Amino acid sequence: MPTKGSDLLVKALENEGVQRIFGLPGEENLAVVESLRKSRIELVLTRHEQAASFMAATQGRLTGAPGVCLSTLGPGALNFTTGAAYAYLGAMPMIMITGQKAIMSARQARFQLVDIVGAMRPITKMTRQIVSADAIPAVVRDAFRVATEERPGPVHLELPEDIAGEDAAAPLIPPHPILRPVASGAAVKVAVELILAAKRPLIMIGAAGNRPRLVEALSDFVRRTQIPFFNTQMGKGAVTGNSELYLGTAALSERDYIHEAIEHADLIIAIGHDTVEKPPFLMGPNCGPRVVYIGYASATVEQVFHPDTEVIGDIGATVTALADALQQRVHAAAKFTALRDKIRGHLAERAEDDRFPVIPQRLIHDVRRVVPEDGIVCLDNGMYKIWFARNYRTTVANTLLLDNALATMGAGLPSAISAKCIDPDKRVLAVCGDGGFMMNSQEMETAVRLKLDLVVLVIEDSAYGMIRWKQAVDHFPDFGMTFGNPDFVAYANSYGAHGHRIKATSELIPTLEKAFTEGGVHLVAVPVDYSENMRVLVEELGNRSIG
Numbered sequence: 001m002p003t004k005g006s007d008l009l010v011k012a013l014e015n016e017g018v019q020r021i022f023g024l025p026g027e028e029n030l031a032v033v034e035s036l037r038k039s040r041i042e043l044v045l046t047r048h049e050q051a052a053s054f055m056a057a058t059q060g061r062l063t064g065a066p067g068v069c070l071s072t073l074g075p076g077a078l079n080f081t082t083g084a085a086y087a088y089l090g091a092m093p094m095i096m097i098t099g100q101k102a103i104m105s106a107r108q109a110r111f112q113l114v115d116i117v118g119a120m121r122p123i124t125k126m127t128r129q130i131v132s133a134d135a136i137p138a139v140v141r142d143a144f145r146v147a148t149e150e151r152p153g154p155v156h157l158e159l160p161e162d163i164a165g166e167d168a169a170a171p172l173i174p175p176h177p178i179l180r181p182v183a184s185g186a187a188v189k190v191a192v193e194l195i196l197a198a199k200r201p202l203i204m205i206g207a208a209g210n211r212p213r214l215v216e217a218l219s220d221f222v223r224r225t226q227i228p229f230f231n232t233q234m235g236k237g238a239v240t241g242n243s244e245l246y247l248g249t250a251a252l253s254e255r256d257y258i259h260e261a262i263e264h265a266d267l268i269i270a271i272g273h274d275t276v277e278k279p280p281f282l283m284g285p286n287c288g289p290r291v292v293y294i295g296y297a298s299a300t301v302e303q304v305f306h307p308d309t310e311v312i313g314d315i316g317a318t319v320t321a322l323a324d325a326l327q328q329r330v331h332a333a334a335k336f337t338a339l340r341d342k343i344r345g346h347l348a349e350r351a352e353d354d355r356f357p358v359i360p361q362r363l364i365h366d367v368r369r370v371v372p373e374d375g376i377v378c379l380d381n382g383m384y385k386i387w388f389a390r391n392y393r394t395t396v397a398n399t400l401l402l403d404n405a406l407a408t409m410g411a412g413l414p415s416a417i418s419a420k421c422i423d424p425d426k427r428v429l430a431v432c433g434d435g436g437f438m439m440n441s442q443e444m445e446t447a448v449r450l451k452l453d454l455v456v457l458v459i460e461d462s463a464y465g466m467i468r469w470k471q472a473v474d475h476f477p478d479f480g481m482t483f484g485n486p487d488f489v490a491y492a493n494s495y496g497a498h499g500h501r502i503k504a505t506s507e508l509i510p511t512l513e514k515a516f517t518e519g520g521v522h523l524v525a526v527p528v529d530y531s532e533n534m535r536v537l538v539e540e541l542g543n544r545s546i547g
């Protein structure tokens with residue numbers, strides 16, 4: 001049946017199962033917006049394109065199916081670039097659709113004309129201009145394939161205004177399942193021999209282990225082999241349960257308590273480690289544990305990461321094959337239990353300290369109290385991220401969304417909005433610094449308009465705290481990192497949200513609890529005492545003697 005480009009685009013998106021599009025349109029998108037109005041896809045309007053791209057990326061991260069965002073040409077499309085890089089480094093499937101002026105005739109000369117397809121090239125898996133309406137079904141199908149298949153990431157499609165209005169008759173292409181290749185038996189055998197020969201094996205779960213579809217296989221692998229495990233920051237929560245075997249998160253690259261366990265290991269099974277992450281440990285040329293790498297594609301060799309052997313193929317199938325072959329024959333190193341207790345003991349220190357302003361350990365302890373096991377905490381980027389990565393325990397996959405890849409500020413609130421749209425029944429908490437929050441705080445209006453039940457915790461130190469801390473660690477004078485804040489309570493209230501300010505540490509749990517129970521959008525501002533950054537992360541860990 002003849003139709004036009006914009007209708008065909010929207011039909012192709014429906015064909016892929018798209019339920020919502022995050023975006024901020026321009027005049028070049030008006031036909032697409034009209035096609036969306038007539039479709040069953042929800043348009044989630046945002047107040048900045050960057051926020052829309054973070055939301056779409058988070059949808060991809062949480063569901064495994066690409067999230068979609070829409071913007072105009074030039075300035076709007078350029079605002080997608082940070083979200084594109086976020087999804088590219090973070091391996092989150094996403095489709096960005098941007099408008100463009102008519103390509104067959106140009107009545108506006110070069111007004112707003114930017115080579116967006118070119119600008120997107122280094123930060124996407126694929127970037128294409130759609131040059132004919134009849135190409136839409138194939139281009140869209142291919143975009144979803146590319147965005148979804150391992151290693152997932154962003155794809156950019158540019159739809160010029162005249163192509164959106166062009167007549168089209170091409171039929172839709174049905175989606176086909178992506179079947180991931182499985183590792184060879186020979187590769188599994190080599191890994192099995194190495195693991196059986198090891199006296200003190202450890203499992204490390206990295207970012208690519210944290211895909212929604214892998215939870216069962218990985219949890220099962222850990223349960224069946226009984227090998228203790230730790231994770232990278234972005235591998236956090238990939239294994240459900242098995243808490244006795246969990247040693248901790250490698251939030252730093254060296255010298256943390258978890259590194260005592262890593263140094264004790266003679267073999268590390270690195271599942272899905274993606275070197276976009278800050279290294280969870282550093283490999284030397286001829287020292288340290290041997291590493292068996294398990295991944296969808298072979299590991300990038302870095303100075304600090306160069307595995308001894310690899311098992312390449314679908315991670316779920318590989319770990320199942322390994323568990324079948326290993327049975328219960330793996331050496332269990334007793335010392336890991338003692339190390340686990342020691343690590344946990346250190347992490348529990350000062351968790352109930354009631355000094356005010358609140359110290360990070362207490363903040364994380366209290367957040368864990370009000371967020372149920374399946375509740376989702378979405379972090380922005382700042383000093384508290386290291387504390388959350390180290391101290392916040394997760395037992396359910398994808399319940400702590402942090403970005404240790406692009407590590408951009410500004411994604412905390414948008415990612416929480418997206419998580420809440422996907423899982424309206426779960427408690428969702430955004431945790432932001434006063435710097436990061438203000439980078440996309442305008443999305444408070446989006447959250448209020450969508451009538452979400454969402455709590456935003458803003459950690460106040462009136463500074464770019466993390467950089468201020470690094471400045472001090474590097475013995476630079478304290479300079480250029482402090483700022484003033486709006487009155488966060490009044491600011492939240494002006495959006496129609498509910499603002500709260502914590503005035504004593506004991507108020508934190510009741511205030512958060514009440515905010516979740518009451519529903520609606522709440523902002524809770526909490527002053528933080530960051531002196532623990534230096535005391536624990538520099539002095540204590542710097543002086544740690546291994547033994």
Ligand SMILES: Cc1ncc(C[n+]2csc(CCOP(=O)(O)OP(=O)(O)O)c2C)c(N)n1
Binds near residue numbers: 381382461465
């Ligand atoms: C978009 C962006 N700009 C700058 C940085 C560098 N950076 C990393 S953390 C940080 C400070 C964050 O400040 P805030 O959000 O207040 O959190 P705090 O560390 O104070 O808790 C900065 C400037 C970044 N990661 N992303």
Ligand SMILES: [Mg+2]
Binds near residue numbers: 434435459461464
């Ligand atoms: Mg700050």
